[in-house]
Amino acid sequence: MMKFEALAQAVIEGDDVTVSELVRRGLDKGVPAETIISEGLTPGITQVGELFHEGEYFLPDMLLSARAMQAGISILRPILAQRNYEAIATAVLGTVQGDIHDIGKNIVGMMMKGAGFNVIDLGQDVPAGHFVEAVQEHKPEILGLSALLSTTMPAMRTVLEALQEAGLRDEVKVMVGGAPVTQEYADNIGADGYACDAAEAVKRARSLLGLD
């Protein structure tokens, strides 16, 4: 029997060493990788997101929990890949061109993995063309765009226009986020969704895909 609660708690406490240990023990006991995620890691990272949203957890806590989560995911991913595990959806994420800030995007990515998404992170300073190529290649259900600065935020509109031009706009739900971004801006540029933090991003993504 695996201690799923202990695993969730280790994620909440940002204890990557314990997460790794418990994940390995679970695998040794024959617990399926997807169950370790759904019963242990996901509840942990979901709780972390709620704690952050409620103002009880702050960035240092989030980063440690994200690292702990990643420690578990990196052990489980190869196993899931071998078994052709199907995530609930695929999300491609990236920070837009000219912007190299990614802490927020990385936390969103972690929360989405925790929620069962297959996440492909294109990194920072991603030109519109690369987002389009990634949508063509990976056929994600969600495309997430991040920007920290008012000076790079306009690149979000450029990505949407590039998707339109490539005939892909209707193939993917586009979400936007980052410090200067607002719901109003998201509506203005024709994005499908906006969220103010990582926990809300997961909820919004699920809602866009009719998963709630």
Next chain:
Amino acid sequence: MAKKRKTMTSRERVITALEHKEPDRVPISMSITIDAYNNLKRYLGIELEEDLKVGRWTDVPIHPLVAEKFGLDVIWLRMGSPHKKPPQPKDPNKWIDEWGVEWTKTPRPGGGYYYEMTNPPLKDATIEDLEDYPWPDPYDPGRVEGLREYFRHIHEDTEFAILTKFGGAIFEQAWYLRGMERFFMDLIEAPDFVHALLDKICQVQMGLDEVGIEAAGEYVDILRLSGEDLGTQEGPMISLPMFRRLIRPYMEKLWRFAKKKLLEKNPGAKIMLHSCGSVRWVIPDWIEMGLDILDPIQPKAKGMDPFQLKADFGDKLSFHGGIDAQYILPFGTVEEVRQYTRKYIQALAPGGGYIVAPVHNVQGDVPPENLVAMRDAVEEFGYYPINS
């Protein structure tokens, strides 16, 4: 209606406001990046050849002629650069500052550029490594060469209030050196390292304040204690207990040292902190630590409603900033800028204690007509008594 007219010099206006008294009109201040500055000069029809020294934040000093033509009351002056410079990378788009932090010229969509930090030098350091690290030398003579003469010239030959910065940040400099992700995790996992790092940084910043104030303190009206961004858009970056435990001791040591030295030279001078984001939660601590002025009052950050800030802290704290740079200045119409500036004057100016300014170094995406609209709004709505 009485005709609006200025009855004070810029310096008198600023000093009066910072004493929590009502001057003739709300003062104006501004800091700006290179592209926006060149755009503004063109817009104002100013043909002035300048050898612009671009700072870490892609910021440039505003020439007194430009400041006068635009109508600023505060002029931002800089300390000199040290003679000893760190070795520079071969890549012309990168440079290393005196702390060893790498900056990369990053192009912006639509043109222009910004300097971004790209390689934290202490990302893998241990406490022992901090002893051997080549920390900046506050006593490098380049920093104060000509400083006293230039500050005196501005003080005696112009009417501007002088704002300057000598020593820099504690918290911010720590994550520039360590990398933000790593440092934030250190705050929980490696508090001993945090203490050691902040102590080293504090020593350097105190040295910089000491030499700068000794050279030119009597001419300084506002000493900017650098930028310590402690808020995100939505809330605190770190918890208040963590701030008090790990960060405040060093910040307070630096501030009290700097303020004491400064007031010995200029009893009327004030200290100002820049902190972006949602920072209401830490303002009481900052007031306790001796802060006189808070910049920039980031309007779209949570909890930073100017009416509420004035009501809660306005008797003890002056405010500098307020004019939104995330939406209003870059993307707003001239009328939106006018109304926005009016609102902030109405909120923060009664009783004095407010200097209008954009909330950050004006970025390249801000049209010069919007800066002029901000200035014109101060001229239209900023004379006392403030009409609410």
